[in-house]
Amino acid sequence: MINCGARELFEEVGVLLARGAETLTIGQRASLLDDLESKRLSWPELLSLYGLHLDASDFTFVGRWVTPPFAPRRFDTWFFLANCPAKQQPKITEDSELESGEWIRAGDAYEKWQRSEVIAVPPVLHALKTLAAGLTSDLVERFLSVPQARREPTRRIEFHPNYICFPVRTPTKPPATHTNCYLIYNSREILVIDPGSPYEDEQIALADCIDDLISEGRTVREIILTHVHPDHVAGVNALNDHLTQKHGKRVPVAAHRLTAESLKNQFKVDRSIEPDELLKLNREPAISLRALYTPGHARGHLCFYDEQTGALISGDNIVGYGSVLIDPPEGNMREYLESLRTMRSLPNLSALFGGHGPAVANPYEKIDEYISHRVQREELILEAVREGASTPQEIVARAYTDVPPKARAMAERSVLAHLEKLEAEGLVTRTSEAAYQATPANS
Numbered sequence: 431m432i433n434c435g436a437r438e439l440f441e442e443v444g445v446l447l448a449r450g451a452e453t454l455t456i457g458q459r460a461s462l463l464d465d466l467e468s469k470r471l472s473w474p475e476l477l478s479l480y481g482l483h484l485d486a487s488d489f490t491f492v493g494r495w496v497t498p499p500f501a502p503r504r505f506d507t508w509f510f511l512a513n514c515p516a517k518q519q520p521k522i523t524e525d526s527e528l529e530s531g532e533w534i535r536a537g538d539a540y541e542k543w544q545r546s547e548v549i550a551v552p553p554v555l556h557a558l559k560t561l562a563a564g565l566t567s568d569l570v571e572r573f574l575s576v577p578q579a580r581r582e583p584t585r586r587i588e589f590h591p592n593y594i595c596f597p598v599r600t601p602t603k604p605p606a607t608h609t610n611c612y613l614i615y616n617s618r619e620i621l622v623i624d625p626g627s628p629y630e631d632e633q634i635a636l637a638d639c640i641d642d643l644i645s646e647g648r649t650v651r652e653i654i655l656t657h658v659h660p661d662h663v664a665g666v667n668a669l670n671d672h673l674t675q676k677h678g679k680r681v682p683v684a685a686h687r688l689t690a691e692s693l694k695n696q697f698k699v700d701r702s703i704e705p706d707e708l709l710k711l712n713r714e715p716a717i718s719l720r721a722l723y724t725p726g727h728a729r730g731h732l733c734f735y736d737e738q739t740g741a742l743i744s745g746d747n748i749v750g751y752g753s754v755l756i757d758p759p760e761g762n763m764r765e766y767l768e769s770l771r772t773m774r775s776l777p778n779l780s781a782l783f784g785g786h787g788p789a790v791a792n793p794y795e796k797i798d799e800y801i802s803h804r805v806q807r808e809e810l811i812l813e814a815v816r817e818g819a820s821t822p823q824e825i826v827a828r829a830y831t832d833v834p835p836k837a838r839a840m841a842e843r844s845v846l847a848h849l850e851k852l853e854a855e856g857l858v859t860r861t862s863e864a865a866y867q868a869t870p871a872n873s
């Protein structure tokens with residue numbers, strides 16, 4: 431692992447942490463890096479050719495963190511502390527996996543996170559906090575003092591301060607396996623968004639996390655739902671039972687009117703959230719979330735926009751992992767595209783917090799990607815109809831050649847959603863229950 435770490439350090443930021451490297455000139459190091467990146471030399475070949483060797487004592491182990499199960503790719507990452515060798519400057523190399531880099535004090539970076547100017551993943555946040563407290567003799571101990579530094583999966587992810595993402599296992603649409611419950615909190619209040627797990631162990635884990643926040647003097651103000659789907663609402667009753675038993679009080683549930691109507695046989699939605707309504711947390715820091723009516727994936731779908739930080743809780747309209755299904759009649763492609771455009775028009779988006787997967791740090795690019803993906807699909811579908819395909823099955827066979835057979839049924843639902851949109855726009859005409867034809871150009 432030290433060997434991997436040393437190689438990555440050289441490849442990604444150009445720092446060569448090997449004994450003997452101090453005699454190399456900047457030019458020699460640059461040509462070595464070029465040899466490595468162009469694969470003329472392997473890492474071990476390069477080391478032996480230049481008489482370099484790695485010394486394990488240059489690397490201090492400070493933890494091993496595992497990506498939470500909600501991410502598409504899970505990493506089991508070893509972290510080491512090392513001193514940057516004299517006369518070497520880390521910089522982002524051309525082929526680097528990193529987007530940018532700069533010298534910044536750990537304390538300053540941590541403050542940037544506190545001001546919601548940057549997103550940080552849990553091990554980075556922990557490293558910044560630990561370093562910011564000073565290079566004391568117990569530094570390594572402090573790095574290792576949390577169970578997550580010993581491979582215990584992180585449950586409570588704080589990409590932004592006051593926004594806890596708590597993924598819970600749900601029977602959701604594969605490949606996703608978890609739904610993100612969000613806990614938005616300040617010094618006095620908590621909003622719980624989408625407690626979606628039907629599984630008791632997951633409900634208990636979430637309740638424990640909420641109990642921790644309550645024990646610090648807060649109360650749960652409301653349970654809020656982005657939309658009607660079971661993987662977003664299945665834990666509402668269990669959470670309210672828990673809060674009633676343990677804290678003596680049931681918490682009101684709030685959702686869009688259409689969501690409330692659909693759920694009326696499962697539990698009571700106490701309050702309907704109006705489009706553009708401002709949900710406020712009082713006291714420090716004041717947090718207000720603007721409810722955005724964004725139907726398409728589901729009829730009563732809401733997103734929540736924090737105008738101050740630019741964070742958007744995007745529900746299932748944009749997700750960090752998996753794809754979004756538009757399944758009529760609950761799903762509506764016209765409305766969905768309109769909702770994506772509404773989201774795109776928000777003035778200072780900084781991050782998307784979706785219903786599944788990690789946070790999205792490049793929101794505008796991501797939304798554009800979603801829009802162009804749908805527009806391209808629609809062009810292919812229209813072309814297929816014009817060439818004579820008439821049912822969703824026939825259209826999928828022509829226009830979804832990249833979709834594996836297992837996913838065909840879902841693709842057909844999505845094609846139907848596109849056809850309904852095209853029909854509403856007068857581009858196709860329905861000829862029978864499930865068949866369509868292209869509308870002649872002159873009609």
Ligand SMILES: [Zn+2]
Nearest residue numbers: 657659727746
């Ligand atoms: Zn959904």
